[in-house]
Amino acid sequence: xxxxxxxxxDHAASWLAGGRKVALATxxxxxxxxxxxxxxxxxxxxxxxxxxxxxxxCIEGAVVKKALEIxxxxxxxxxxxxxxxxxxxxxxxACGGRVQVYVEAVS
Numbered sequence: 001x002x003x004x005x006x007x008x009x010d011h012a013a014s015w016l017a018g019g020r021k022v023a024l025a026t027x028x029x030x031x032x033x034x035x036x037x038x039x040x041x042x043x044x045x046x047x048x049x050x051x052x053x054x055x056x057x058c059i060e061g062a063v064v065k066k067a068l069e070i071x072x073x074x075x076x077x078x079x080x081x082x083x084x085x086x087x088x089x090x091x092x093x094a095c096g097g098r099v100q101v102y103v104e105a106v107s
Contacts, residue, residue, distance in 0.1 A: 008041050020047070021105070022071070023106060024106050026054070027039060027054050029100045040052070042064075059081050070104065076102065078102050
């Protein structure tokens with residue numbers, strides 16, 4: 001399902017108004033073969049509900065885990081995934097790409 005940036009921000013505002021805690025993950029850079037382009041976003045709430053995508057699924061689990069840590073008070077984080085990362089094969093980036101994802105709380 002394709003969701004525009006405006007739709008994600010509207011959902012974030014709605015989730016916040018409903019009392020949910022929210023984090024936003026954004027692909028900030030890519031190199032080589034990458035499943036989603038820079039600017040792609042994933043919205044996560046405190047119950048691990050998600051909207052959008054930063055990877056087509058291959059790194060989303062790790063990003064959601066980090067988003068939940070940030071929702072619980074952790075600092076924003078820049079996550080990097082790629083062939084030089086030990087988790088590259090495990091996370092599905094064995095295609096030779098690299099992606100950086102910035103994850104932050106939304107308030």
